[in-house]
Amino acid sequence: MIELKVDLGERAYPILIGAGLLGKSGLLAPHIRGRQVMVVTNETVAPLFLDRLLGCLGGVAADVLELEDGERFKTLDAYARVMDALMEKRHNRTTTIVALGGGVVGDIAGFAAATFQRGVAFVQIPTTLLAQVDSSVGGKTGVNHPDGKNMIGAFHQPSCVVADIAALDTLPEREYRAGLAEVVKCGVIWSEGFFAWLEGQAAELLRRTPAAVTEIVRRSCAIKAEVVARDEREQGLRAILNYGHSFAHALETLTGYDSLLHGEAVAIGMVLAADCARRHGLLDAESVRRITALLAILGLPVRMPKGMDTESMLQVMGMDKKVVDGRLRLVLPERIGAVRVTDRIDRQALLRTLAAAIGRAAHPKTV
């Protein structure tokens, strides 16, 4: 078992990574504060892992709430259902909420933990690659508003994250690949060495060899933990983790959170941001090509979905929460391994990025 630490002073917590951690008797006992546990999971994950999880609680009886599966259920309504369950089962402020599932479950359950009786303990058991390498670490919690992704939420750090690599064995191929997008992101924003390693290991990653999967979870969590430790509440540096995400959130909003997985939207967003960086003279064409090629070889979409238009994209991006006083801020790569966050966006360059991408999507044969 690998143990990483997210170094946040009195809110520091461990990330435990390994194959077969779920089911280890008593693994979670040190992280259960009181005598009540509410497991929040979903209808897909529960049949696979719930029994194993219940064996980790060191004898504490748990209540369980199963939510519906999917980003379109990441709503205030689902959040209210967690509150209802906590009240109905008479949980008090020493309860521990355990999220068992992917990013949606973790975000909803985390927001419930942040706000039930003004904050209770929280444990993350991510069961998707995306959640293991990204969303379970860092304390961002929340739900979507119909008009914007993650618009409602809070920072609330878990007391422990358990990434059981074996849980990924049953992950559908498409979801696994979507998780790889955030892994590639870590390379682009932080480490050319890791990016190059990913280029070399693409075949291993697609075969999900345990060694390769463990390594991407370890490296991605280590990078994210370092960024978050330096800037917990996104006053500065942490914004680099949003590379590709302004475009991605706009795509998700416009497609109704349904046709694109988050990681797929991020893959497209990273390509768009790289292209936009090139048009700003920040990034060379070869790096754009490498980013696009790595994502494509990992089976991720790198082109705009059909039906998008420049106008709608811009409008939704204007509303995106990364806007400060009406100015769009983007994370643009300067090279593979380093990005800058800037609100000095040339509107024409951005428009050309969008128009070119939309043109390609509409007429794929003419590219």
Place this chain on the structure above:
Amino acid sequence: MIELKVDLGERAYPILIGAGLLGKSGLLAPHIRGRQVMVVTNETVAPLFLDRLLGCLGGVAADVLELEDGERFKTLDAYARVMDALMEKRHNRTTTIVALGGGVVGDIAGFAAATFQRGVAFVQIPTTLLAQVDSSVGGKTGVNHPDGKNMIGAFHQPSCVVADIAALDTLPEREYRAGLAEVVKCGVIWSEGFFAWLEGQAAELLRRTPAAVTEIVRRSCAIKAEVVARDEREQGLRAILNYGHSFAHALETLTGYDSLLHGEAVAIGMVLAADCARRHGLLDAESVRRITALLAILGLPVRMPKGMDTESMLQVMGMDKKVVDGRLRLVLPERIGAVRVTDRIDRQALLRTLAAAIGRAAHPKTV
């Protein structure tokens, strides 16, 4: 103008107290972070003070959301309406939410500020006595769950609190008196001197003389600020501010948040807690009499409302958020000016307190 400081390090903020502060041009300008303001108020308060408030913003244009007036509207639905308004008006993370109204408006707007895009700036303009002396200071925000008061919420400090004493001129008598309950609470938990001063000034307080009103706001805010500065997130000391509140929340839950004002419920709760303290051998009968008498002379209810029963009270108190691992914790006075927080509650003593109070309520003539 009196300026107090809530000493919370990087989250420190001023409380401005005075008559006629609302309408002072530019008063709030230093506390508006960006170029967007969302005023959250209610249908009762808006006609009285909204124009004056808008004159304090230093030229920043504000959007306004009027909520319905009353504790029973302190719900997730009202909170969702604030989110909808912020999204509809395209507010971003540099917006400032300004609460103009009583405790309900402040709690809802504060929770919205705590959770819109994971936290935005927040200014409190309390217009009721209860809000000026209690709920606007300290950073507790939230809404009620149908099964329990304030069960959903967050800690989120305002960047400024403005208590305009003149706003109280139009406050209905019943609401004004309800606010006095929290003032009396400050005396019981912290200062025998202040309590004795209140006993001597009861007539002035009922006449609302500006000097007396200014003094109770100043003293109550100073006491609350000191307690909150020592224990922002209620790990220990801050719990003393809940004196009377476990009983009060149970009463409010059982009466549907409608027939009792919060301050009225607190008044009854303080009498019950004092009686309970006496039955535990902590408080002498003369102090119980003084607490009861001061509340009564200020026009506050000191007896259980009709229709309550011991069973329901205990059940709801078992669910109250001041319970740790199923053990009820109560704030019990040891003398006027000092209380202790204890979970060593003698169930029989608590039952006798409730039974005696319910007996009196059911047969008032036989007391």
